[in-house]
Amino acid sequence: EADIYQTPRYLVIGTGKKITLECSQTMGHDKMYWYQQDPGMELHLIHYSYGVNSTEKGDLSSESTVSRIRTEHFPLTLESARPSHTSQYLCASSERVQNTEAFFGQGTRLTVV
Amino acid sequence: GQQVMQIPQYQHVQEGEDFTTYCNSSTTLSNIQWYKQRPGGHPVFLIQLVKSGEVKKQKRLTFQFGEAKKNSSLHITATQTTDVGTYFCAGPPGGSYIPTFGRGTSLIVHP
Numbered sequence: 001e002a003d004i005y006q007t008p009r010y011l012v013i014g015t016g017k018k019i020t021l022e023c024s025q026t027m028g029h030d031k032m033y034w035y036q037q038d039p040g041m042e043l044h045l046i047h048y049s050y051g052v053n054s055t056e057k058g059d060l061s062s063e064s065t066v067s068r069i070r071t072e073h074f075p076l077t078l079e080s081a082r083p084s085h086t087s088q089y090l091c092a093s094s095e096r097v098q099n100t101e102a103f104f105g106q107g108t109r110l111t112v113v
Numbered sequence: 114g115q116q117v118m119q120i121p122q123y124q125h126v127q128e129g130e131d132f133t134t135y136c137n138s139s140t141t142l143s144n145i146q147w148y149k150q151r152p153g154g155h156p157v158f159l160i161q162l163v164k165s166g167e168v169k170k171q172k173r174l175t176f177q178f179g180e181a182k183k184n185s186s187l188h189i190t191a192t193q194t195t196d197v198g199t200y201f202c203a204g205p206p207g208g209s210y211i212p213t214f215g216r217g218t219s220l221i222v223h224p
Contacts, residue, residue, distance in 0.1 A: 031210070042216040043156070043201065050210075059213070090155055101146060101158035102203075102212065 003027050006091050006105035013081055013112055021076045021108045023091030029103075030096040032074040036060060037088045037107075049074060051096070081112040119202060119215035127223050132189040134218035136202035145178055145185040145204045146212060156201060159187075192222045 004025040013019055025032065030051045035043040035058075045058030049068040063085070064078050074093075078085055088109050092102040116139045126132050136145065144163045148156035160169055162178035162185065169176045175188045185202055199219045203212035 033211070035214075040199075040219065043214040045211065045213070048211055058211075092156075101161060102148075102156075104155040104157070107155050 004091065004093055004103050004105045006089075006108050008108060009106060010109045011111070013110070015080075015082055015112055017081050019078050019081055019110070021089055021091075021110070023074045023076070023105055024072050025074075025093045025103070025105075026072060027093065027103065028071065029093035030071065031094045032068065033092045033094075033102065034058075034064075034066060034074070034076050035090040035092065036062070037090055039088070043090065047076065081110075083112045085112050086110060117202060117204060117213050117215040119218050121218055122216065123219045123221065125221045125223065126192050128194060129191050132192050132196070132220055134187050134200050134202075134220075136185045136187075136204075136215050138183045138204055141182050142204035143182075145182075145202055147176060147185075147187055148201045148203060148214075149198050150201065150217070151198045154198075159200075189220075192220070194222050194224055196220055197222050 007022045032049045034047040036046050037043045044060035046060050046062040047066040049055050055066050064076050066076050088107050090107045091105040094100050094102045118137045120135050146161045147159040150156045160176050165182050166180045167178040173190045177186045199217040201214050201217040203214045205212045
């Protein structure tokens, strides 16, 4: 069973609010990822990290930011939420070496009204 | 950049029929991974293929990696209602450590 946790599971928030989506893993994985997924659609990589103090932007342009101060923690922040940010956000992690599976959290379903 | 295409986007089958989804990459992949996402759930890893021409089986599921390492397929024999979900392929382009996901194929099994 994967030990990667996301909170909150569901969030409804007003336009203009600042929000932070939490992601924590207890597997000691170096690599962590954030994907954005609209219902029935593909996963778009928005941020990733190779380890502490490493953060990179993914393929999909995003107004969110991430930080990686601790190995186990990879929070995603939206400074000013907009309705276009409504989506599901999935956090994942994997070991440092290249050919290993990614473990996904349960996801956060964000609705911005 | 790399693109990973999956077809079909949706597939309706009667329970007991076979199902196949295809994954094609615009660039050579160092490996290919397959994931399953149940409705309302999160992707769960199924398998990874690394070698050119590799074939792996998991009970009723058969996975293949193309000789050129640019395509892959997942075949399910005699589908069951428990197979319902979206199947994603994911592969890092050669030299990359970050997997790119295909759009996925949603399988609907009618009892």
